[in-house]
Amino acid sequence: xxxTNIIRNLRxxxxxxxxxxxxDPIALTIHFDKGDLSWxxxxxxxxxxxxxSIHRGHLRRxxxxxxxxxxxxxxxxxxxxxxxVADALQLYELLNFLSGLGVVSTSADGEQETLLFEFxxxxxxxxxxxxxxxxxxxxxxxxxxESPDRxxxxxxGFDFExxxxxxxxx
Amino acid sequence: MTSTLDLTTLIGNLFDYWExxxxxxxxxxxxxxxxxxxxxxxxxxxxxxxxxxxxxxxxSPPRGDxxxxxxxxxxxSTDFSRxxxxxxxxxxIFTQTTIPLYAPDSTELLLGYAQMLDGHVQNHxxxxxxxxxxxxxxxxxxxKGIVQEVSx
Numbered sequence: 001x002x003x004t005n006i007i008r009n010l011r012x013x014x015x016x017x018x019x020x021x022x023x024d025p026i027a028l029t030i031h032f033d034k035g036d037l038s039w040x041x042x043x044x045x046x047x048x049x050x051x052x053s054i055h056r057g058h059l060r061r062x063x064x065x066x067x068x069x070x071x072x073x074x075x076x077x078x079x080x081x082x083x084x085v086a087d088a089l090q091l092y093e094l095l096n097f098l099s100g101l102g103v104v105s106t107s108a109d110g111e112q113e114t115l116l117f118e119f120x121x122x123x124x125x126x127x128x129x130x131x132x133x134x135x136x137x138x139x140x141x142x143x144x145x146e147s148p149d150r151x152x153x154x155x156x157g158f159d160f161e162x163x164x165x166x167x168x169x170x
Numbered sequence: 171m172t173s174t175l176d177l178t179t180l181i182g183n184l185f186d187y188w189e190x191x192x193x194x195x196x197x198x199x200x201x202x203x204x205x206x207x208x209x210x211x212x213x214x215x216x217x218x219x220x221x222x223x224x225x226x227x228x229x230s231p232p233r234g235d236x237x238x239x240x241x242x243x244x245x246x247s248t249d250f251s252r253x254x255x256x257x258x259x260x261x262x263i264f265t266q267t268t269i270p271l272y273a274p275d276s277t278e279l280l281l282g283y284a285q286m287l288d289g290h291v292q293n294h295x296x297x298x299x300x301x302x303x304x305x306x307x308x309x310x311x312x313x314k315g316i317v318q319e320v321s322x
Contacts, residue, residue, distance in 0.1 A: 014229045031230045122228070149287070149316060 004125040010035025012124060015071065017094060018116040020106035025116070028089050032074040034152070037119060039134070040068040041163045067159040069117070069134060075144065075151035092153060095142060107136055107160075114138045114160065120169060129169045134159035173223075173232040175271060175281045175319050181218050183271045184238060184284065188216060191263045194256060207243070212252070214260075215241040221317075231319040236284065237312060238264065244307040253307040257291055264313045265289040271317070282319035289313045 015033055018025040044062025047054075073091055080087035082098040089101070097103050097113050105113040114136040123129045136159055143154040185200055192198070192214075199205045199215045207213055220237040240260050244253045264286050273279035290312045298304040 010225065011228045013227060029229065031227070033227065033230075035225070035227055 020104040037071040064162045070156040072154040136160040212244040234317045286315040
């Protein structure tokens with residue numbers, strides 16, 4: 001597989017959210033996201049100055065920080081399968097682990113509930129697509145916003161990993 | 171996701187909806203069809219002015235924005251409020267309505283929805299008379315809408 005240096009844009013991305021069920025996770029492909037997924041990998045650095053001098057000082061690694069992550073989607077149905085098992089799974093109910101869905105956290109029992117986000121960027125040339133996996137995403141805020149044309153669901157959260165896993169996909 | 175809704179199908183659906191809901195006995199001119207208005211006291215002219223695809227994921231069902239324009243013409247008579255009644259009916263038909271869009275010659279194969287938003291009414295009667303010397307009442311109703319295809 002070769003690399004292709006063609007600029008990717010929101011058209012090429014697909015976001016899939018999965019739970020921790022094994023071997024067949026519950027998965028939802030987000031069809032109405034705005035294409036504004038954003039994540040920030042953060043690094044803490046301890047600055048050690050020698051009697052106030054940077055020139056004679058040095059840097060140390062600080063604590064690891066979780067990845068900050070956000071995306072927004074257009075608001076369609078909020079609940080589906082949690083109301084009727086025959087209905088399609090909806091984003092809002094999955095993110096909230098609503099009862100009746102049987103959603104299993106990707107973290108151990110007793111820990112904060114997390115989900116796996118897999119973001120795939122398809123190579124426009126069809127050669128070197130890539131997947132970015134955030135394994136333990138927990139919700140910080142979920143904002144539901146009205147608009148004259150299209151209502152929105154805005155997710156902000158963190159992935160409890162220092163960085164996501166990136167790999168090539170066929 | 172590949173679009174299953176072409177322009178002809180979209181126009182056909184909107185105009186079928188108009189025909190089904192417009193209760194007045196008024197001749198309607200559809201795009202591409204020329205009608206002889208010489209002996210008509212009133213007529214309607216429908217046009218789909220704009221259709222633009224929204225930027226979105228390749229994997230998402232296609233979406234787009236449309237602008238529908240309905241032109242109402244009434245020759246001057248003693249019934250000056252006739253044009254307003256036609257305008258009110260048109261607004262009621264297209265404002266804040268969701269129109270299902272079906273495949274050609276089908277009432278079951280649903281391709282998507284046109285979600286019509288708020289209407290804008292413009293009366294051109296005075297302008298037409300003063301600038302062009304045309305003694306005809308003319309009102310244009312413009313309605314923006316959002317077209318969304320449903321996934322197969």
